[in-house]
Amino acid sequence: MKQVNASRRGLLFGAAAVSAGAFLTGCTSNETDDEKTAANEQPAADDKPGKPVTIGYAGPQADHGWLNAINDNAKKRAEKYSDVTLEVTEGSNDTAQQIGQIETLINKKVDVLVVLPADGKALTQVGLKAMRAGIPVVNLDRIFNSPQAYRCWIGGDNYGMGLNAAHYIGEKLKDKPNARVIELAGLDNLELTKQRTQGFDDGLKNYPNIKKVARQAAEFTVESGQAKMAQLLQAQSQFDALWNHDDDQGVGALRAIEQAGRDDFLMVGGAGALSAFEAIKADRGVLKATVLYPPTMAASAIDLARALGQGKGIGGLAEFEIPSTVTCYSAVVDKDNVDQYMSTGFK
Numbered sequence: 001m002k003q004v005n006a007s008r009r010g011l012l013f014g015a016a017a018v019s020a021g022a023f024l025t026g027c028t029s030n031e032t033d034d035e036k037t038a039a040n041e042q043p044a045a046d047d048k049p050g051k052p053v054t055i056g057y058a059g060p061q062a063d064h065g066w067l068n069a070i071n072d073n074a075k076k077r078a079e080k081y082s083d084v085t086l087e088v089t090e091g092s093n094d095t096a097q098q099i100g101q102i103e104t105l106i107n108k109k110v111d112v113l114v115v116l117p118a119d120g121k122a123l124t125q126v127g128l129k130a131m132r133a134g135i136p137v138v139n140l141d142r143i144f145n146s147p148q149a150y151r152c153w154i155g156g157d158n159y160g161m162g163l164n165a166a167h168y169i170g171e172k173l174k175d176k177p178n179a180r181v182i183e184l185a186g187l188d189n190l191e192l193t194k195q196r197t198q199g200f201d202d203g204l205k206n207y208p209n210i211k212k213v214a215r216q217a218a219e220f221t222v223e224s225g226q227a228k229m230a231q232l233l234q235a236q237s238q239f240d241a242l243w244n245h246d247d248d249q250g251v252g253a254l255r256a257i258e259q260a261g262r263d264d265f266l267m268v269g270g271a272g273a274l275s276a277f278e279a280i281k282a283d284r285g286v287l288k289a290t291v292l293y294p295p296t297m298a299a300s301a302i303d304l305a306r307a308l309g310q311g312k313g314i315g316g317l318a319e320f321e322i323p324s325t326v327t328c329y330s331a332v333v334d335k336d337n338v339d340q341y342m343s344t345g346f347k
Contacts, residue, residue: 024300045307045314047081053309056086056105056113056300058098063090064220065248066271069295069346070116070140070340077299083127084306094102102126108135112305115150116140116298124149136308140301151308153325155295158195160330161245164276165268165291166203168332169241172266172288176240179210182232184225184244184253188217196245196270199324213239218249225249233341241266246275247290254279259287272333274345290296295346 020140055078062068062102071091078086087103087110098118105113113130117123120142127149130137147153155314173179183200186193203208214230218224225244232242233256244250247269257267269290270274276290304322307313314322333341 009138019055026190031292041168045303045310045312049083049311051310052083052085053112053306054087054110055305055309056087056089056102056104056108056110056135057302058105058113058115058117059091059298060116060118061093065092065273065346066293067091068097070298072346073245073295074114075299079304081258081306084302086302088291092107095119099123099126102130106130109133110135111309112136112138114138114140114298114301114305117142117144121145134304136233136309138301138304140298149325151324152304152322154297154304154328156297157327158293159199160327161270161291161293162196162199162243162334163203164200164330165243166200166288167206167271167292168202168268168334169243169266173210173240173281174207177209179207179241180213180236181210181241181243182214182236182239182314183212183216183333184217184229184249185217186220186231186245186249193217193245199303200243206210211226218246218247218252220246222248222252222255225252226256227252229253230260231263233257233260239265241268242266243270245252245270247271247276250287250290254285254287262286266334272341272345274347277338277342278335280335281342283335284329289332292329292331292333292341294328294344296333300326300328313327 016300019284026314057074059071059074060067064073078084087105092098102107102115103126113135115137127137130147131149136151139153143153144150160319169181203213214232214236216228219229242265244253244267263286265286267286268290270289270293272292272294274286274292279285279287280289313320
């Protein structure tokens, strides 16, 4: 059974080694290079081939553009490293099936697990099982119910999405008296939707001239986005800005907007779809920006897992231990920076 030395595990975020004791410059001349490394610095992961690592990956069923991009990012990142073998399960949204797939990976004694659970709460026990078997778990996005079920969590910032959407809209409308905004949310039974709305509402509090006058919940699909946006347009004859939580449902929302012949407001999307980036770059419609929930987090999860498996550390930080959580920033992409992010857009 593989044993995990957690104090020597690390995260790949840079090639420079962390100085653990730069003041110890008076090392004796008969010390070996390995001894100097052990005494003075935490080895940091880089792109050079190192110890072979087998990573088990259990991701979602790709029934949504973002989820498909998550799986693609993980696979492509693993291909970058000659020292990584990726054991991929068939994506599943069925809890029992995914538990079985993860147990198979545990039985194969993979070095590290990367798991985006169909249901974080329901899969907590299998995460615990892996950790108790000495296999560190990188919990991707949907969080397990107990921090004991993972070594590190990495995911997006739903609250930050709403906050940054509000700040972008607020700065555009700050000089407009009695500005009105509306919100096209995602599934209301999901915690992430509530977090995005809360961030948006909190952000708007910084702009007393702006009032949110309507909100509709869609279902993260093109069809629901079109139907719910049509309802909003019918109910609201005048408003200045729209925040849509999800670029996939935004495709439908834009259809409804075009069918209604409306162009009297600005729209901000969410997640970072390629179609949104292309529309922002063309700058011929209402969509002016989108707030990222980056699927590149899956590539970073593979980096994390590789570094954990190789017992390497993170460059640029003083601590030997890797973070227990990594929250990706929800950047705003508009016409000024869209070219920078175009390669990350998902279909």
